[in-house]
Amino acid sequence: MNLRFVFSLIVSLLSLLPAAAQDLTRNWIRERIFLDAEGKECVTSVQYFDGIGRETLLLTDGLSPGGDVAGALTGESFAGRTSAKWLPATGLTGFDFLTPERVKSLAVSSHEGDSVPFSLTRRDALGRVSSVRNAGGDLAGKAQLSDYTVNRAYAPVKRYCVDASGKLASRGMWREGTLQGVLTSDEDGISTEVFSDLRGRKVLERRNGNNDTYFVYDDAGRLSFVLTPGMQEDSNLLKHAYEYRYDRRSECVYSRIPGCEPVEMHRDTAGRTAVVRDGVLRKKGRSRFILYDRFGRTAVQGTCNGFPDAPKHAAADSAPDVANGFEDTGYFFKGISFSGIKIEQVFYYDDYLFLLSPAVAECRESGFLNVSSPNPAKGFQTGSITAVSGGGFVYNALYYTPEGRLSVSKTVYPSGEKLSERTEYTFTGSPRHRVFALSHGGLTDSVSVFYGYGSNGALVSKDLLVNGHDSRRVASLSYDALGRVVGNTLPGKAGRIAYSYNIRNLVTEVAGKGYKGITAYTPGRFNGSPSSATDIYSPAPQTGASGTDTTRWRFSYDALGRLTEAEAVSGDRKHTETTAFDANGNITRLVRWADYAPMLNTAADVLYYTLDGNRPLSISDRGVNLAYAGSFDFKNRGRSGEYAYDGNGRLVSDPYKGMTVTYADWGTPEKMTFDDGNHTAFTYTASGEKLKTEWRSGAANLRAGEGSVAVQAAVINSEELFGPFVCRDGRLDKFLFDGGFCELSSGVAKYRYFVRDRLGSVRSVADEDGNVLQQNLYYARGGAWGDVCTAPGFQSYKYCGKYLDRKHGLDLYDYGARLYDPAAAFWTSPDPLCEKYYNISPYAFCNNNPVTFIDPDGRFIDTAWDAANVAMGVTSFVANVTAGNIVGAALDGAGLIVDVAATAIPGVPGGAATAIKALKVANSIENVAIANYAKILPQKAELVDKLDS
Known part of the structure; x- marks a missing residue:
């Protein structure tokens, strides 16, 4: 009786699957990313696989804000020597599996009739990439090439070493065939050849056959010198070489870049940089120190006299307290004997007790930094004090939503101005509404920014409201079918x-x-x-x-x-x-x-x-x-x-x-x-x-x-x-x-x-x-x-x-x-x-x-x-990543079909790659x-x- 019930249940469940419009004779995985709490809006993607588990066709409605379905095809030869990745094809009507011929035809028409809407990667018998031919008929006969070589006598490679005194020394040339090389060239023939020794260490980067950058290691295998191309014309180490030195634990304690005085460091018992001085601080007789909290996060940074050893107990013994602590910061450290201390930055985490510290009490507008009933902030930075050139400090407090998204930022400047920023988020973590308010000279001006998103979470509009009136749509973005x-x-x-x-x-x-x-x-x-x-x-x-x-x-x-x-x-x-x-x-x-x-x-x-x-x-x-x-x-x-x-x-x-x-x-x-x-x-x-x-x-x-x-x-x-x-x-x-x-x-x-x-x-x-x-x-x-x-x-x-x-x-x-x-x-x-x-x-x-x-x-x-x-x-992805919301960021391209295009075109961004770099650009x-x-x-x-x- 029980077996009959289980069998009936399975049959009943299977009867529901065709409604999902997927082919039950094929392998597939469907993913839905919901855009609202009610589950009414979502981005759907379906990945099809062949009989041995290789990806074949990816379909998604998350490429364009209009919700149109697009598909990208991945093809691979039987031995895996040749693989093709097709750019997205638009004009699809659903998530049913399509034949490769149909997808290829749609891809051609989706890219203005270009007969090569795909990239082609070839591998040698060892599975190493030998060539990549990017998409586009205008690249006919052009590809990125890779060749696997060894060093030859007709193109000698110099052999450098570090002698017993730590100085650079020459040992002639590497014998022919003792270095492994990878020669890569782009579509225009611009080449780079990288040689590595038998231990896998990079020895030489050679560009265009004669522009050489050498990497030199000591007997322990640690990078000690990098000789720039100019070193081959002028052997002045101070002008053309990078230099690194290490302590007995193989931690770098000395570095020098060409043309600059060295940077020296003392590290604490955890291997973290604790005291550092560069050429300018050395001339002033001072150093920079970095102290950490018990979780290894930077707590206090500043400068002091001389070049003291790293404290044996460089981590805070307790969280910030209302008591004075180190330089009134609220942090307590053991064994600190610095003199002539000047605080540069103080960072606080996990709670808001720092607002009661003497350091914050010196802020004449410290009350502005408070909010009533803040959410727990365990694991997050909650505030900072930052020194300003010419004197004074900038005070900042950060507050978060229950989901851990930054919701309020409050800042007090040395001249008395106060800036607050409040952010409301969508279900997926994209900013919905941001309010900037500046108090200055007895006045307060505010600007509200409203963000609108399409069905796939992509930014489609931005509105500004100044001091509660005069709303203006300053951006109204439109997208093509390719996103x-x-x-x-x-x-x-x-x-x-x-x-x-x-x-x-x-x-x-x-x-x-x-x-x-x-x-x-x-x-x-x-x-x-x-x-x-x-x-x-x-x-x-x-x-x-x-x-x-x-x-x-x-x-x-x-x-x-x-x-x-x-x-x-x-x-x-x-x-x-x-x-x-x-x-x-x-x-x-x-x-x-x-x-x-x-x-x-x-x-x-x-x-x-x-x-x-x-x-x-x-x-x-x-x-x-x-x-x-x-x-x-x-x-x-x-x-x-x-x-x-x-x-x-x-x-x-x-x-x-x-x-x-x-x-x-x-x-x-x-x-x-x-x-x-x-x-x-x-x-x-x-x-x-x-x-x-x-x-x-x-x-x-x-x-x-x-x-x-x-x-x-x-x-x-x-x-x-x-x-x-x-x-x-x-x-x-x-x-x-x-x-x-x-x-x-x-x-x-x-x-x-x-x-x-x-x-x-x-x-x-x-x-x-x-x-x-x-x-x-x-x-x-x-x-x-x-x-x-x-x-x-x-x-x-x-x-x-x-x-x-x-x-x-x-x-x-x-x-x-x-x-x-x-x-x-x-x-x-x-x-x-x-x-x-x-x-x-x-x-x-x-x-x-x-x-x-x-x-x-x-x-x-x-x-x-x-x-x-x-x-x-395109800033919605930027805002998502800034707020630490990876799921929301994914809706703007990451993990969706846009990444297929990025994979198909090495070096050319698409989807997540573009958006992440947009965050870095911060333009x-x-x-x-x-x-x-x-x-x-x-x-x-x-x-x-x-x-x-």
Whole structure:
């Protein structure tokens, strides 16, 4: 009887399965991700498998906000030597299994008839990848190739070692056949060969057959030296080599990057960096200490006198208490004997007892940091105290929802301003409503941001409400069937920003009010770098002018993929840049063309660089000095001399700008003083967040940065940043949001919208009446076309969306972690993460290919197509990841079919890959201002810890 009941139950359950529209004769897994608490809305995906468990067809309705079903096919040969991954096919009507032929046909039609909507991977007999042919008929005959080799006598590999005294030594050459090599080349033949020894340690990276980076290990197998390509031409270790030393536990306690003084560390018994000093702190006789709580989380960071040993008990004995504790922080540590302590950062976790500590009591608005009945926050950071250059602290408290999502952030600034941010979430963890409120000068201004999502959780709209009225939809996104943003409709007559792509998801066209940019990647190039481009500018409607201004670009590269020429021709005008490099990628010569009325096509800059290792030592300019208003070129102003740097490689003196620079202990610029009496002062937090810029002009000459000189009385101007709010000269000026800003200075909200190119550079600014308020044209390396740009002073977010400061002739872009000089085309300090790119100079900009790569915050290189996703305003994934909600983030692309496209096109992002990089890019002005605008990372510890992993 029981068996009959069980059999009947099974039959009854099986009878329900056909309603799910899956083929019961095939293997499949169905996944549903629900978007609301009632279970009414969900994203469904069905993965089919063949008879031996290999993936064949993936179907999902989560690709586009419209809920249309799309499918992607994976095919593999019987032996697994060849596999094909097809791009998504649209136009499906359900989740029934489709034959491979049907899916392939739909894939072709879904990608504008391209006969190759798939990538093809081939493997050798050992299962190693030998070639990858990416999607697109325009790549016919082009593939990424891999060959497995050994070292040969005709291409010798030097053999280095570390002698008994810890110094670099040479042992001749590696014998032929003793190293294993992997030679890879992209579609354009740019090659990299990596040789490893029998222990699997990388010995050499060889690019283009002769650009060599060597890795040298000691007898214990620890990386001790990295010899950059320049070392093969100049054997100066201090200028061209990275060096690492270790203690008896094989933990790195000494590191040095080329051209900088070493960083020394003491580690505690848990192997964590406890005391560290760099070249600048060493000169001051000070060090930086890091103390941890009992769970290994950073609790207190600051500086002290000397270079003390690491405390034996570097972890807090108890959680923060109301008692004073270490330097009134509420933390208690044993065995601490530091002197001359200056606190930089304090972090609190798990609860809110720290609000009763003496350190927080010093905040004159400490009551503002409290909320009634906070949710438990075990395991989360609940607050922080951060020092500010010039004195004072920023106090912050963080509160969470029961699900662990950040719901309230409250901040008190040294000058008394108070900023609060409240966030409400959807069921999946995406922000539904955010309210920013700034209290300043006895007034409180608030801006509410409302987010709308499609049926798959993708962001489709964003609305702003200023001080409870004047609501405006500042973004209305539309997607194609493949889930790509194809348009952003702006309010009023501001128009629509349209986007187009090629089959590999590279942005080929951006068109908005006043600007249209077209980019071609083939023919000429096949690896993702653009071969040519066209910029079309329409005149501002309010001028009544007609016609367009068209600039045609042609890009040339060397065998290492570095941009050597960006030819720009517009009618009879020429704005071309040509560059030459040394082995490390430092620029040795730069020629920049511009117009200089009445002359056209003038070589405005003919720059020759004298280098000190990787650092520019001096620059000789043999071009014409442009002196008209708005001009942009390398301005030596008749001066000569040499750049000077501190022990950490940061620029401290620029003879051509007549400028000296001082820095805070944590590395952010503090003051720039010009020889004409002007100066610019900066206020940063120890975490690297910029709070204020103050420009002081002397009573004599004021250099405006465009070549003009005026005589006026002393003037003080300032700009302060409080999250997304900007105050100008002490008054609220604007609210920054992703895609533009809202002017608030007049008391009436006036919205301004950015039209950005695929790099994220602001090309034009429009208002809701259809007026074009600003147009920007750029050289390939970020310089402005001073003879063509209109209203350049209207707003300062320019190239790659970065702030350009031209006052006093500074002409530097603020990337956050570093400042960039577009005229000289180098950074003013080394890359904090330069150990991720040993073969590239720490001062080189964007891997010397700024039309393919971007540097989101001055610390790492990313691809330009990721910047394009941010420029389009795709921020829902960013918000999800920021809030720590991985499930919500998945709804925006991760784990769905978009990742199939990403897998099918190595190196080209799709879905989650794009969105995660969008979070890294942080090119959204709103998110940059709210979160950590730039993590300067004052201690070198984390950089060295990276080597240990």
